[in-house]
Amino acid sequence: GGVGKTWTAREIISREKDSIHETLWLYVNNIYDSESLEEKIARQLSLFSIYEEWEDDDDGDDVEEEQSLEKLKSEISTKLEHLRSAAHKEKKLFLLVLDDVQDVQKIVQEVNNLLSPNGDNSFKVLITRGESDGKGTTLGMNKEIETDDTRVRVHEIETLSTDESLALLGEKIKKAVFDCPSFEKLSKAIVDMSKGIPTVLITIAKAINYLADKDSGVWSLESVLEEAAYHGETAINLLLGSWCDALPISAVSDCFWHSMQLI
Numbered sequence: 001g002g003v004g005k006t007w008t009a010r011e012i013i014s015r016e017k018d019s020i021h022e023t024l025w026l027y028v029n030n031i032y033d034s035e036s037l038e039e040k041i042a043r044q045l046s047l048f049s050i051y052e053e054w055e056d057d058d059d060g061d062d063v064e065e066e067q068s069l070e071k072l073k074s075e076i077s078t079k080l081e082h083l084r085s086a087a088h089k090e091k092k093l094f095l096l097v098l099d100d101v102q103d104v105q106k107i108v109q110e111v112n113n114l115l116s117p118n119g120d121n122s123f124k125v126l127i128t129r130g131e132s133d134g135k136g137t138t139l140g141m142n143k144e145i146e147t148d149d150t151r152v153r154v155h156e157i158e159t160l161s162t163d164e165s166l167a168l169l170g171e172k173i174k175k176a177v178f179d180c181p182s183f184e185k186l187s188k189a190i191v192d193m194s195k196g197i198p199t200v201l202i203t204i205a206k207a208i209n210y211l212a213d214k215d216s217g218v219w220s221l222e223s224v225l226e227e228a229a230y231h232g233e234t235a236i237n238l239l240l241g242s243w244c245d246a247l248p249i250s251a252v253s254d255c256f257w258h259s260m261q262l263i
Helices: 007-015 032-045 049-056 062-089 105-112 162-172 183-194 198-213 221-228 231-247 248-256
Strands: 022-026 093-101 125-129 143-146 151-154
Touching: 007 093, 007 125, 007 198, 022 032, 022 062, 022 231, 022 248, 032 062, 062 093, 062 105, 062 125, 093 105, 143 183, 162 183, 162 198, 183 198
Parallel strands: 022 093, 093 125
Antiparallel strands: 143 151
16 A cells, blocks of 8 residues: 555546536545445435434334435435536536545445446546455556446556656755755655655655744754755654644644555
8 A cells, every 4th residue: 555546536636627526535445335335425425414313313223224224325326416417517527536445346336326327427436446455466557347337447556756756746845945956865865765655755845845934943954954965864754753843733643644654
């Protein structure tokens, strides 16, 4: 894991935003049953009151539970169809993103059960696949997974090359810093440490930009660059530590939830 699948999905959405009417993003992770998937979708669509009412009723029997689930599923299907129809009228896409999926074939079937394909091409599903899908290897570029109603095209996501990593770093770091001669050694250390993972590069870039704007405690950008001349990785750890010390706890939690590679 950690090659930047989620980041790539966000980049795709950003670049294609003019052709997307609405996006529904679900972090799937270890979901293997339809009820859990429906629960996540219902929360995203603000349809969960039905299910919550049933959950709050400790005296409810199995029949009532089944009726509540069927009603919830029906409302989800109706809402998804409404979103697809609205996108079709605008000649745009309704995009459902399923992030970190373990079993692609099963999740596609579950989606089809909620919203059957109708051939208008206005509903697209973007799936990022987790590592523990039981297959052991990643499917190669342009190979396909066959399901009953849908053909899923699978693309392998590779880590960024050295040149691509430097380009992303240059895009995210202030130009005055990136063009500084003393930054060259640190940039090489950052690329090596990141192992081509976009979220790592972006997080480090944010820390550098913070230090470029103002000194942070004992460490300034100048002192970090000086340290990088001797120990690049140590300098990176210093600037990350300095940046994190200046952030509120909630911001640090959000940052590292998306950048677990740094922990």
